[in-house]
C-alpha cells in the first residue's frame with residue numbers, strides 16, 4: 001500500500017483542530033505529520049495525545065511552522081486571518097498544499113494569500129462541507145430565476161465563541177446570490193441594520209447574524225416576495241462535515257497544478 005499523505009494541522013487545540021486530529025487518527029489515506037499551535041499556547045512542547053486527555057501519540061505540539069512543515073504534503077489551517085496569511089507564504093515556499101478554512105479575512109488578506117497561487121495549490125473556502133457548497137450552487141440558480149421582487153436575506157447562526165460576522169459561509173451565499181443576479185456583492189450588500197434604517201433598498205442582499213450557545217453553524221437564504229417566501233437552509237450539527245471536506249481537499253490537491261481553488265473545484269461543482 002502507498003504511504004499515507006503527511007498532513008500538518010495548525011491550531012490543533014481549537015474546535016476544528018481537534019476534529020481534524022480525530023478524523024486523521026484512522027484515516028486510510030492520510031496521517032497527522034505535525035501539530036502546530038500559536039507561540040505561548042500551553043500545549044506547545046507537550047505530546048498531542050496527552051494534551052487531548054488520552055494516550056501518548058508520539059506527535060509533539062510545536063509553535064515552529066518551519067520545522068513542522070518540513071517533509072509534509074499539506075497544511076490544514078483553521079486558525080485566524082493573520083496566522084493564515086503567514087502560513088500561506090511558508091506553504092508556498094515548500095510547494096505544499098495549503099487548505100484554508102479560516103474566515104474573517106479582509107480583501108488584502110485574500111490578495112496576499114492569492115499571490116502565492118503561482119507556485120502552490122491553495123484551497124480556500126468559507127465552508128468545506130458538501131451540503132453548503134451544494135447550497136451555494138442552488139442559491140445562484142434560484143437568484144438567477146427570480147427578479148428583484150424577491151428580497152434576498154442571508155441569516156446565519158453560530159456558537160457564542162465565533163469572532164467574525166457575517167460568517168464566511170454567509171458571504172459565500174451572498175456572493176452566489178449576487179452572481180445569480182448579475183451583480184457584485186459589494187454593490188448590493190446590506191450588512192448591518194440598527195435604528196431608523198429607512199425602507200429596504202430594492203435589490204439589496206441583507207445579512208443577519210445570531211450568536212449563542214454551541215450552535216455549530218446554520219444558514220438560511222430567504223427569497224421574500226409579496227405573498228410567498230422561499231427559504232434554502234443548511235444546518236451543520238457536527239464539525240466533522242467541515243473536517244472531512246478539508247481532508248478531501250488536502251488529498252485532491254496532491255500533484256495538482258498550482259492555483260487558488262475553492263471547494264466547488266474539489267467537489268466537481270464549479
Ligand SMILES: NC(=O)C1=CN([C@@H]2O[C@H](COP(=O)(O)OP(=O)(O)OC[C@H]3O[C@@H](n4cnc5c(N)ncnc54)[C@H](O)[C@@H]3O)[C@@H](O)[C@H]2O)C=CC1
Pocket residue numbers: 010011012013014015016017036037038039041078079080083100101102103104125126127128129168242
Ligand atoms: N471553512 C470552514 O468550513 C470552517 C471554518 N471555520 C473557521 O476556522 C477558524 C477557526 O475556527 P475554530 O476552530 O472554531 O476556532 P478556535 O478558536 O477553536 O481555534 C483556532 C485555533 O487556532 C490557533 N491559532 C491562532 N493563531 C495561531 C498561530 N499563529 N499558529 C498556530 N495556531 C494558531 C488558536 O490557538 C486556536 O487553537 C475560524 O475562522 C472559523 O470561522 C470553522 C469551521 C468550519
Ligand SMILES: O=C(O)C1=N[C@H](C(=O)O)C[C@H](O)C1
Pocket residue numbers: 103126127158162166167168169170216217218
Ligand atoms: O466559526 C465557525 O464555527 C464556522 N465558521 C465558518 C463560517 O464562518 O461560515 C463555517 C461554519 O459555519 C462554522
